[in-house]
Amino acid sequence: MPEREIDAGWIGRRIAQLRSERGWTLATLADRVDLSTTQLSRIESSARQPSLGTLIELARTFGVTLSELVEDEAPTVYHLTRRTDLVPRQIAGGELSTLSGRFPGIEAMHLALRRGSSTPEAQHAGEEFLCVLAGNVDVTLNTDTLDLDRGDALQFPARLPHVISNTGDDTAEILIISTHPANDRTPAGGETRSQNRHGTAGPST
Template sequence: MENGSDIDLLVARRLQALRTRSGMTLNALAERTGLSAPYLSRLEKGERQPSVGTLLQLARVYGVSVGELVEGRPGGDYHLLRAADATAHQGRDGRYTVLSGPRAAVSVMRVELPPGSRSEEARHAGEEWLHVLSGRAGFVLDGEPVVLEEGDAVHFDSGRPHSLANEGDGTVTVLIVSTAAPTPASHPMPPASREATPVTAARRPAARDR
């Protein structure tokens, strides 16, 4: 079985191979993702761990699924992932497991945030749906904070800056579904809109109004 560092190195090599295949320089990739060229270089060398937002944005630019980006999953008529075969990766946000298959239109990940952790602010094309499986999470969309209790969900335009934090004492587990569908590599990420529809969160009144 491969250990964590071996898996991280494989992800780094895959990132480098995808960029080479696309014919993009680090500077060109930086322009299309909004990430710095030095940071992207460190990702490809395995010196830094990517955040979930970074993975979604890179998958969009390369026109691949997150599963192919992270694990090189082959295509097929359908994708079946047994629980025993799911691989957890260590990212900057915490541990994440890619649950979706090679189709790039929808990406599904399970993310585990340790106590006191906060994800980097992310912004990528498409829509995103978050569902708290366990714990208490703090969610910020365009500067607007929302507390998400276990069982709550939020659906939003992922082109707006957003971040997630662990607001409790235990691990927070979140299911993230993103429609970060691929677009041509020459198409830049759209700017964040301050006039987008306000965040809509599924809520249980008793959990909010204590």
């Protein structure tokens, strides 16, 4: 089966549609997701591709799942995603395909991060889990830089500033799972830190 063509303008049109349905101005939505009106306008017109963190914040502000934000499929009582059904959407640094359906507990996605690219720094509610499916990436969490190879996995409070960088020679493929804010279990006393064999101290980005 041939791969689906990437519609680079779909996400921008969808954001504009959801904003219009709610009667919000550009300024209203921009303020709620901590963007300037110029940034949001460029995203809606597809002159700028949003980051994954921005998409998560937009979905939660609209009160929809990430799947509802970026996909145009009708809902069912279950959600099955076959590899041939993936619909990649252009975002900053690469292509995003949603894997989860319209259920509120988690957002699962496949990120193809281009060689030499990094995701913009993100912070949002909930927790995040990622597993490297192909390639090599660095994940920066505050002042820690973690080197992840194929098969390595990482879980962390998504409120920590985080950046994913492709350090390999090819496109990196990453499974990312983000929990709904209601499931955020970060200890009230602050951050948690767990370091595996790849952890090294690094500069904050």
